[in-house]
Every structure is written in C-alpha cells, then in structure tokens.
Amino acid sequence: MIELNNVSKSFTLHNQGSAVIPVMEGASLSVKPSECVGLIGASGAGKSTLMRVIYGNYLAASGSVMVGGTDVATAEPREILELRRHTLGYVSQFLRVVPRVATLDVVAEPLLAVGTPVNAARDKAASLLAQLNIPERLWSLSPTTFSGGEQQRVNIARGFAHDYPALLLDEPTASLDAQNRATVLELIAGAKARGAAIVGIFHDETAREQVCDRFINVSAFSPRSAA
Numbered sequence: 001m002i003e004l005n006n007v008s009k010s011f012t013l014h015n016q017g018s019a020v021i022p023v024m025e026g027a028s029l030s031v032k033p034s035e036c037v038g039l040i041g042a043s044g045a046g047k048s049t050l051m052r053v054i055y056g057n058y059l060a061a062s063g064s065v066m067v068g069g070t071d072v073a074t075a076e077p078r079e080i081l082e083l084r085r086h087t088l089g090y091v092s093q094f095l096r097v098v099p100r101v102a103t104l105d106v107v108a109e110p111l112l113a114v115g116t117p118v119n120a121a122r123d124k125a126a127s128l129l130a131q132l133n134i135p136e137r138l139w140s141l142s143p144t145t146f147s148g149g150e151q152q153r154v155n156i157a158r159g160f161a162h163d164y165p166a167l168l169l170d171e172p173t174a175s176l177d178a179q180n181r182a183t184v185l186e187l188i189a190g191a192k193a194r195g196a197a198i199v200g201i202f203h204d205e206t207a208r209e210q211v212c213d214r215f216i217n218v219s220a221f222s223p224r225s226a227a
Helices: 047-055 077-086 103-113 118-131 148-161 178-193 205-211
Strands: 002-013 019-031 036-040 062-067 088-091 166-170 197-201 214-217
Touching (some): 019 036, 019 047, 019 197, 036 047, 036 205, 047 088, 047 197, 077 088, 103 118, 118 148, 148 178, 178 205
Parallel strands (some): 088 166, 166 197
Antiparallel strands (some): 002 019, 002 062
C-alpha cells in the first residue's frame, strides 16, 4: 500500500546563496495493509520530513513514493488531492481548520468529501468526539477556541472519521491522559484490523510497542550517516 524506493530530499536555502542542504538519501520502506511501521531515530533525523514526503507536502528530489498505486513524487496536484480525499489520511500534531466552522462539521468533513450523507457523517463525527471525551456542548463551537489537548483530540477524530486505506500518524498520543491515550490506541488497532497501512511517529515507547509491527530507523537515511 505504501512503498518508497531510493527517495532523497534536500532543501534549498534561497536566503543564503541558494545553498543546498541534503537531508535524506536512499530512503526505502514498504508498508502492507494491516501493518503499522514506526519511524524512529534521533531528533532531527528526518522522521517528520519523511512523513511529509509521503503525504506530498514535500517533493522528493528523486526516487518513487507509491501510495495505493499513485506515485506522490510525480503526481499532479489534483491527483494528490484525490489521494488525500480517498486513500491517505494524516493525523498531524496541529489542528488547522477554517475558523468559525463547528467542531462537528470539522470532524465530519472528510466523510462529506467522499459523498457520505450529511446525517451519517455527523453521526460518525459525534461518535468519535464522544469516544475522545470532547463534551457535546463544544461540538457546535469552532475548535480554534479549544485548549491544545482538545484540539489534538479533534484532530484525531477527524483523521479517523473516514476509513482511509493508508494513514500517517505524527505523535497521536502525545500529551494525552491515560483514558484518551487508550482510546487512540484502540482506534489505531481498529484501523489495522480493517486493513489500513500505517506509518507513525511515536515518542511514547509503550504506545509504539503496542501498535507497531516493526520499526524503521530514519537515521540510516541521513547523508551524514554515510559520511
């Protein structure tokens, strides 16, 4: 479902004489349906960069980034949007939404985007918000007014609303209390059980040992490691 082959990535510092900084070389990994692969490595090794390359936020300099038959490295923007709509979900650490949109609709939006009837989409959104202990009195408010922990849980609910065949999880259990952490781990286990291929970053060692089937040390892809 997710297949990277010999991927490299560099950044050009245009405000510093167009200096080119290589950050990743020869990155290869494969993630099958119903498998969760954890990215590990030292801080700054490129874990988040690799996730963003898979999602298409960063363009790979070389190599292929196959997700469900689409090469993210060469796909047109419309193809990337279609991939994100139907196939590839991403739970980031930060919630980015349109202001003044109700929380219930923020969570339901991925379902509405694939044609789910409004009532069914809102019912699924309500169920997830309840699971993640977001009080019902907040569902009609914009999550931009919420605490950081509440925003994180809304982001998780939104990421799990649609049954994406592939999921990227960036610290989904960070800063959660024990009850909500357990709920998120159950959601991940459920996604694996239905066949989702998952790539995750978990600094919570207990959580990653619970849900990850194996690990990839991203430090091995650093140009500095080969120097």
